[in-house]
Amino acid sequence: MEFKLEAHRIVSISLGKIYSARGQRGGLKLHKNLLVSLVLRSARQVYLSEPGCPPEPPPAAAGHPEEEPPPCPAAWAAEEPPPPPPQDEAGRDCQGPRPRRCCCGENRGGCAGAPPPPHCPRKRSAGERGQAGSPVKKPRREEEEPPPLPPPPPPSPPGEQEDMETGNVASLISIFGSSFSGLLSKEPKGRRRPPLDGGEAAAGTAPAEAAAEPGQICCDEPVLRTLNPWSTAIVAF
Amino acid sequence: MAGAGGGNDIQWCFSQVKGAVDDDVAEADIISTVEFNHSGELLATGDKGGRVVIFQQEQENKTQSHSRGEYNVYSTFQSHEPEFDYLKSLEIEEKINKIRWLPQKNAAQFLLSTNDKTIKLWKISERDKRPEGYNLKEEDGRYRDPTTVTTLRVPVFRPMDLMVEASPRRIFANAHTYHINSISINSDYETYLSADDLRINLWHLEITDRSFNIVDIKPANMEELTEVITAAEFHPNSCSTFVYSSSKGTIRLCDMRASALCDRHSKLFEEPEDPSNRSFFSEIISSISDVKFSHSGRYMMTRDYLSVKIWDLNMENRPVETYQVHEYLRSKLCSLYENDCIFDKFECCWNGSDSIVMTGSYNNFFRMFDRNSKRDITLEASRENNKPRTVLKPRKVCASGKRKKDEISVDSLDFNKKILHTAWHPKENIIAVATTNNLYIFQDKMN
Numbered sequence: 300m301e302f303k304l305e306a307h308r309i310v311s312i313s314l315g316k317i318y319s320a321r322g323q324r325g326g327l328k329l330h331k332n333l334l335v336s337l338v339l340r341s342a343r344q345v346y347l348s349e350p351g352c353p354p355e356p357p358p359a360a361a362g363h364p365e366e367e368p369p370p371c372p373a374a375w376a377a378e379e380p381p382p383p384p385p386q387d388e389a390g391r392d393c394q395g396p397r398p399r400r401c402c403c404g405e406n407r408g409g410c411a412g413a414p415p416p417p418h419c420p421r422k423r424s425a426g427e428r429g430q431a432g433s434p435v436k437k438p439r440r441e442e443e444e445p446p447p448l449p450p451p452p453p454p455s456p457p458g459e460q461e462d463m464e465t466g467n468v469a470s471l472i473s474i475f476g477s478s479f480s481g482l483l484s485k486e487p488k489g490r491r492r493p494p495l496d497g498g499e500a501a502a503g504t505a506p507a508e509a510a511a512e513p514g515q516i517c518c519d520e521p522v523l524r525t526l527n528p529w530s531t532a533i534v535a536f
Numbered sequence: 537m538a539g540a541g542g543g544n545d546i547q548w549c550f551s552q553v554k555g556a557v558d559d560d561v562a563e564a565d566i567i568s569t570v571e572f573n574h575s576g577e578l579l580a581t582g583d584k585g586g587r588v589v590i591f592q593q594e595q596e597n598k599t600q601s602h603s604r605g606e607y608n609v610y611s612t613f614q615s616h617e618p619e620f621d622y623l624k625s626l627e628i629e630e631k632i633n634k635i636r637w638l639p640q641k642n643a644a645q646f647l648l649s650t651n652d653k654t655i656k657l658w659k660i661s662e663r664d665k666r667p668e669g670y671n672l673k674e675e676d677g678r679y680r681d682p683t684t685v686t687t688l689r690v691p692v693f694r695p696m697d698l699m700v701e702a703s704p705r706r707i708f709a710n711a712h713t714y715h716i717n718s719i720s721i722n723s724d725y726e727t728y729l730s731a732d733d734l735r736i737n738l739w740h741l742e743i744t745d746r747s748f749n750i751v752d753i754k755p756a757n758m759e760e761l762t763e764v765i766t767a768a769e770f771h772p773n774s775c776s777t778f779v780y781s782s783s784k785g786t787i788r789l790c791d792m793r794a795s796a797l798c799d800r801h802s803k804l805f806e807e808p809e810d811p812s813n814r815s816f817f818s819e820i821i822s823s824i825s826d827v828k829f830s831h832s833g834r835y836m837m838t839r840d841y842l843s844v845k846i847w848d849l850n851m852e853n854r855p856v857e858t859y860q861v862h863e864y865l866r867s868k869l870c871s872l873y874e875n876d877c878i879f880d881k882f883e884c885c886w887n888g889s890d891s892i893v894m895t896g897s898y899n900n901f902f903r904m905f906d907r908n909s910k911r912d913i914t915l916e917a918s919r920e921n922n923k924p925r926t927v928l929k930p931r932k933v934c935a936s937g938k939r940k941k942d943e944i945s946v947d948s949l950d951f952n953k954k955i956l957h958t959a960w961h962p963k964e965n966i967i968a969v970a971t972t973n974n975l976y977i978f979q980d981k982m983n
Contacts, residue, residue: 334820
């Protein structure tokens, strides 16, 4: 249990670092961000693999896939099982041979993307537009080839969002940790509007969003059974 | 263990300290690199503000036989300015990442300095004479009316106050997409390498409009990126051999004669990880922050977060010596991760005879390891010991348990006071140790 607490803390610290790295002078530090992503992945593995995984999301979460926009229902279902034990995740992954990859691992345009996309349109209008300036663009520009942009998050009825949050957390972690690109392609919200390829997971932004209020993540009671810290962070952002 | 010091009991004494006394450190003054030239007469520092300051050692005073010459400011110049990459909307920091001296060929001195993107070759020359007695110009530069010239004279050189001028002779730009972490001059003194996170380029000192890419570890798909290049250096004697270290704790030795692109290493140096030390941060602390060949070329030294390792180039599967710099930090890795200290990149250096190695730590401590006697010492760079010829007192950190008198507990270490950059005079026992914004010079006690 202690490992899980520490893992949880490390995950939130790591997300905070990635988020704050975006505004750094001199551009994204590849080395440091790579190391942070490795720590994040290790912590995620511990977090997910230990018994007492994230608690069951409310049953409504299971109904999400159907309510998800059509483009990627099957994939979404794959990522949204109530408590997702890692082995099941691997089995049910929409990509099959590529466990833990976001449903948008390949170029699946229009895919729903990472868990919090439903939040994004709302959040985007709130905060991101103001961030459309250069600091937000830095991480993306650092790439030699532009990473494929995540698809635009489809708007979803507000009523669903609460339900989605809890189930989203485990997927958030699994999706985010699946590859380094999850970090590099963290698109500033303002850039996600035009989908070029559906390639990258919108998970890139998800951790950024979750990390937007790192203080909240860390300060809230770190009891993993309650997903309040996560959902609070996501909603607040 | 903690004795009077390494190698024949060197007694280190404070000699000088350079820099502001303020506790409030201006960011531009943070020292980012320190390097002696090949004779040791000149000592260069680079800072975050893009400036280079060169100190020159005074000629030894025959009457003052108890101390070697002091280092005084010789030249100061702005090497790099902040730039803006409009295409990528990125600011390019002016911080000097590395300085490397060229061997002296004539009266002038040459050094390479680099920031994240651009390398510059600087010529530092002295002027102590100036021509006087022009026919058509007044002394202040105004032109004379030719009709007023009635006699002609030959201008002569007259002595003037010494002026040291630095001028950029070459600018090597636009060859690196990622941040440059190392430059290293080849033993042929004609070429040099520059390394960024994913690529290493080979330059000729005379040619600025092109360079050869000799190592490229960028994966086709950036998603598959697992390691980056952290440091690179040419072998001191073999002009076709160089090494580069990685964030995974490996060192690759490459031979440029094998192929144009040295993606396949000739040797891979790697020590298997100790499974009992595995933690979330194992990967971070195994990342190598510096690699330095010994002067002999037989060994190389690597610095990772907690230790210094000496490798024999003939043995790839493990280092021949390992020295723990601050093992007491192993249980604090989570906090050090939180406050970003775990990402600090410590450098290391050899003494002139390759018998002692030195590296920095926190709380303005620095450590020396004597390879022969296996003794080590911890010293502190602090203005409190600032009487010249005061012998430095060895320091000790108490890892746990009862703290003895004069020991410092791990929890009271100041992690904002870090010594990342140190340099050892190539011939003498003179060391330069950089704290955040001060440069300390220590010498051994001469009797």
